[in-house]
Amino acid sequence: DKVKTEIPQETREEVLRHIAKISLNGEDDMAGMIAEAIGNTGVHGLVTVQENTTYADEMEQVKGVELNTGWTTPFFAKDRSEDKVILEDCKIFITSHKLQNSAQLGLIENALKPLIKSGTPLLVIASSVEGSFLTNLIANNKAGQLTNCAIRPPYWGTVRKEFFTDLAAMTGATIIEADNGDKLEALRTEHLGTAKRVEVSALKTIIIDGGGHPDVVKDRVLYLENKAKEVKKENDLDKVYERLAKLKQGITIIKVRRESQIETEERKHRIEDAINACKAALEEGYVPGGGAALAQCVGELNPAVPGHSI
Numbered sequence: 001d002k003v004k005t006e007i008p009q010e011t012r013e014e015v016l017r018h019i020a021k022i023s024l025n026g027e028d029d030m031a032g033m034i035a036e037a038i039g040n041t042g043v044h045g046l047v048t049v050q051e052n053t054t055y056a057d058e059m060e061q062v063k064g065v066e067l068n069t070g071w072t073t074p075f076f077a078k079d080r081s082e083d084k085v086i087l088e089d090c091k092i093f094i095t096s097h098k099l100q101n102s103a104q105l106g107l108i109e110n111a112l113k114p115l116i117k118s119g120t121p122l123l124v125i126a127s128s129v130e131g132s133f134l135t136n137l138i139a140n141n142k143a144g145q146l147t148n149c150a151i152r153p154p155y156w157g158t159v160r161k162e163f164f165t166d167l168a169a170m171t172g173a174t175i176i177e178a179d180n181g182d183k184l185e186a187l188r189t190e191h192l193g194t195a196k197r198v199e200v201s202a203l204k205t206i207i208i209d210g211g212g213h214p215d216v217v218k219d220r221v222l223y224l225e226n227k228a229k230e231v232k233k234e235n236d237l238d239k240v241y242e243r244l245a246k247l248k249q250g251i252t253i254i255k256v257r258r259e260s261q262i263e264t265e266e267r268k269h270r271i272e273d274a275i276n277a278c279k280a281a282l283e284e285g286y287v288p289g290g291g292a293a294l295a296q297c298v299g300e301l302n303p304a305v306p307g308h309s310i
Contacts (some may be wrong), residue, residue, distance in 0.1 A: 004285035013039045017279045019286060023274035030254075033059050036250040037280040038278045045249055048199070049271050052255035062196075064208040064251030065170060069152045071200050072129050075138045076149040085149045085200040087121040090168065092193035092207070094164055096177035099124070099150075099186055108185040112146060114189050121147035123165065123207075125159075125200050127178070128153070149200050159239050166243055169220040171195055171210035181289060208251055221247050256263055 007015045012037045021031035035094075037047045037059060044064045095105070101199050123138065129150040138265055140146040155163050161179075168175050173193025176182045194211035222242045223277055231237045254275075256268050 004287050006285045007282055012282070018281065019281050020274040020278050021113055024270055030057055031274070033254060034055060034271065034274050034278060036102055037254060037308075038275065038282060041249070043251055043279050043283045046206070046251045047254065048208075048251055048281070049254050049256060049268050049275070050197075052257050055257050055259075057257050057265065058255040060253045060255065062209045062253060063170070064210070065127075065154060065167075065207060065246045066251075067151070067154045067205040067207070068203070069154045069203055070149045070202045071153055072134060073138070075147050076141060076200070077298075079280045084182070085198075087147065087149060087198040087200070088121055088196070090121040090123055090195055090198050091115055091123065091189075092123045092171045092173050092198075092210075093169075093176075093187070093191075094168055094193065094194060095126045095184070095187075096161065096164065096175045096178045097180075098128045098132040098178075099126045102132040102136050104133055104184055108187045109273050111187040111189045115192075116146050119147070121149075121198075122192075123195070123205075124148060124150040125153065126150070134201070148240060149198075150204050155239070162244060166220060166224075166247060167207075168193065168212075169216045169249065170212045171207065172212045172216075187195070206251070217247060219299050220273070260266075 017028075017031045017035035020034040021028060021146040024031055024034075034047075038045075040061075041047055046064065055107065071085060074080075077083075093108075099105075114120075114124065129137070134150065135149055137146075137150055142150050153160055164175055167173065171193025176184060176187055176191070190267055194210035195207045198208070200208040221244065224240055224247070228237060228240045228244070231240055254271060256264060257272060259267070
């Protein structure tokens with residue numbers, strides 16, 4: 001704390017650019033792009049990195065949400081080396097039912113047939129996905145019959161139920177609600193939500209550019225803003241504000257120019273490191289480099305050691 005420096009508001013983008021440039025081994029243009037992205041979104045905003053379809057670096061602001069929950073099993077990945085499942089132009093199934101057996105998969109088969117025919121991937125968000133239902137999803141995925149991924153449900157209890165409604169607004173999905181007596185066999189293809197891209201890893205899920213109608217999202221935001229005025233418990237209020245941020249904030253995408261696969265992957269990792277470094281500096285400040293901060297710590301912890309204080 002004695003040697004750290006907080007980033008002043010008036011020079012925030014300039015300092016962030018310098019920090020990013022160090023992580024990027026001197027890439028000035030990309031450092032500027034990252035500094036702008038972090039400057040716009042702040043510490044808790046979402047900045048994601050993906051490969052571009054062109055030979056140029058670009059930045060794009062889109063609708064999107066990050067969930068602090070990931071896949072139910074890593075077997076949804078194509079192979080063990082993959083740390084992320086990508087679903088492009090996918091459908092989204094949201095239900096509060098517990099999906100546990102293969103008979104339930106048969107109940108929604110008619111709704112999924114058009115997806116199998118067109119090769120459209122599916123994201124499953126339910127109260128739980130396990131047993132033979134999960135086994136069959138994985139088998140279909142491996143066989144290439146239906147590309148899919150099931151994630152662990154976010155939140156708990158009534159907050160989860162409310163958040164499912166938020167997700168439905170963002171994606172245009174109709175929830176098959178067990179508590180309301182909705183039967184799984186009532187699911188139709190038109191009840192499924194949509195998203196341009198979904199990224200799922202072990203610990204998080206990012207839904208980008210959901211197909212929800214803007215007016216429905218606005219109504220949901222207004223509902224949560226009014227709810228925030230009524231909530232008295234601090235913990236409950238934090239959850240409302242967190243959900244509001246997910247609905248309003250959006251996602252900044254940094255699209256990395258296309259190069260060879262090895263070069264692109266290596267560069268993507270460096271850019272992700274630079275983003276994390278900038279967020280950490282924005283939240284907690286930065287310290288002198290070249291081991292100076294470490295030398296100061298050693299000197300503080302053990303002043304008797306010569307040559308370790310500055």
